[in-house]
Structure formats: structure tokens, C-alpha cells
Amino acid sequence: MCVIAKMTLLLLDSDAYFGDMLSAYIRSSDYAARFTIRCFRSFEQGIRFVVETKEPFILLIHESWLPLPDEVYRIKLGCTVIISNQQASQGLLEYPVLCKYQPLDQLLSAVIAHYNEYSVSDPLRGMKGTKVVAVYSTTGGAGKTLTAVHLAQQLTLQGERAGCLSLEMLPSRAWYPSEGAASSEAFSSLLYYAKTNPQQIAGRLEKWKLKHPSFKFDYIPPTANAAEWREMDGADAKAMIGGIAAAGMYDVLVVDLDSFPNEVTQGVLTLADRVIWLLLDDYVYLQKTEEMLERWKRDIPALPDALNNKRIFVQNKRTGDPLNDFNCLGLTVDGILPYVPEWKAFTRVEHMYNSAFAQAAAELLVSGGKEVALACGP
Secondary structure (H helix, E strand, O other): OOOOOOEEEEEEOOOHHHHHHHHHHHHOOHHHHOEEEEEEOOHHHHHHHHHHOOOOEEEEEEHHHOOOOHHHHOOOOOEEEEEEOOOOOOOEOOEOEEEOOOOHHHHHHHHHHHHHHHOOOOOOOOOOOOEEEEEEEOOOOOOHHHHHHHHHHHHHHOOOOEEEEEEOOOOOHHHOOOOHHHHHOHHHHHHHHHHHOHHHHHHHHHHHOEEOOOOOOEEEOOOOOHHHHHHOOHHHHHHHHHHHHHOOOOOEEEEEEOOOOOHHHHHHHHHOOEEEEEEOOOHHHHHHHHHHHHHHHHHOOHHHHHHOOOEEEEEEEEOOOOOOOOHHHOOOEEEEEEOOHHHHOOOOHHHHOOHHHHHHHHHHHHHHHOOOOOOOOO
């Protein structure tokens, strides 16, 4: 992943409290890797800096400072974003208008999205080295999504920057809610760029991602179109994940896979740094898993070979000693996840959080003595 210089964020606003708050937030968050902030509360001093500086910058200016002198509009360094004390229904000319009184991460995300969309320069990226963790099971009902979201949530609690991507045909949409028409089209846009212009994904990710309202990891709302899902192939999935990783925003990207062993599933299993393969203490399920692995050995021998050093078999819903002999079926259990009785019936997904399960899921990343490094890469 390439490392680019930080962008100067130039705030022109007479509100000293807001400037101090934004400066402190940037310096203490992941945005410190992307921004250097300069604040001006004097109109004359701020305009002088804008006109004289030769370095690229993003101009974040309060609407009360408008109109700007003509020489400012002739400067083509970075972009301009207007901030307001109120929610704006639309932008002014080509400049977006953002309410300053919103969560600062959302404000900065919108600023970056605008810059990446309209700038001719390289997109603003983070500095993370992203590890990809795929969660898979042979059939549905094994707990893939619960494991994926608990893993992402626990990593977030541990200070990691985690993202979640669901590639299920019928995703558990309650875990990945959309926020309006724009976010409902996010997956379609991601897939479109994966097929046509994958190098643009990193720069547009800020527009598509959402932060989970309860668990605080990032996610892209999954597809709502089964035909769209069927149009994906392995190359598309790899391009999507590669583009997200190239944004440098996440330590870990957790991929919630569909059980159907198509090209998408096979491509992600090959690409992933760690594969958490869930097993159930159920003879029919285990037999299906054994049969599928045998088919892969016969028809796609490169896939089982690629999985050997990164796949861990995990028995989910463990209640005690197993009834079935996993080893006789050639399935060596590398880890376990507990059965949670409260999950038999529930009314809201927020009620399904279980700290013991989340901690056990995160511990799978060091299962078997083969640790997946989660620190930022170069």
C-alpha cells in the first residue's frame, strides 16, 4: 500500500470552540494519519493563507464568511466545503454544505468523500495494513453472521479499526441496516466499480460505508438484489475486497460469506488471511462439509492447498462433549464458540450481543498458535 502525505484541512470559522474541538478530535483519532489542521478565526488572516500557500488543502469554511474574494475561487488546490449551523437541504453551486453540529467522524467522512469524488489528485487514504478474515460454513444456520458481527465488535472494543462486508445472497439485513436510498445503493455502486474501475473503490469508500449504530464497526449495507448477487464472480469479490483494503482504513475486514460454494466464496477463501470455518455437532452437516472438501480436492486442488495454513475449523454452539467424532471425518476442531441459550428467541438484534461469545470469537484469530497480526502494516 502506498503512503501519501497528509492533507491540510483549513478551517475558516470564527467559532473558537468548534475549531478547538475539531482540532483535538483529529489529533487524537485515526484522522491524524490523513489531516493536518489549520484554524483561522480572522477573515483577513485566513484569506491571506489561502492565497499565499502553495500546498494542497481542503478549505472548510463557515457560510457566514461568504462570499469569498475572486482570487480564492481561482485556486485549484484541493477542494472547498461549506459548513453551516443548520442542516442544509442542498449545496451552494458546486460546493457541498454540511452541518457542523453532527458527529465529527461523520463530518470528516463527508469531507473526504467530497474530496475523493471531485479531486483529480490521489484519494485520501488511511495508513492501515488490512487483514482479511472470512467467516464461512457449509450450510446456513451455523452462525456465520453472528460470529462475523461479534468479531468485528470485539476488535473495535480492543482498539482495532474493523469493517464488515456481507456477501450473502440473502443477508441478515437487521445486522446491516441501511440509512435511506443512498446507502441502499452502496453495494450496487461497490460492485459496479469492482467490475469497471476497481482502483476507484478506495477513493469512494467514504460515501458507501456506515457505522453500526450499536456496535460501532463500519459496514457497507449488503445487496438487496438477488440477481445482482448472481452477477458477481470471484474476480469481482477480490476487486471489492482489494479496493476496501487499499483505502487503508481498517486493521481487519471481516467478510460474512454465503454458504453456496460458488466462485465468490472460493475467491474470498483464497484471498483471506484467516478463514473461520464453522462446524456444528450435527452428522448431516459434518458429512456435507466432508463431501465438499473432497470435491474441492478432486476438482480444485489449489483451493484446499491454499486453505491449509489459514483455515481453522471452529465448533459453534458448543454445549459439552461432542456427540460426533469430528476427527473420523477428517475435521480437526481448532476452536470452539459457546452455545448462547438467550438467542433461541429475540425481538431486536441489539439484544443478541454476548460479551463471552464476542471475546471467544476474537480469540480465534490466535487459535492454533498461528496468529493473524492485527497491527498496522507498512
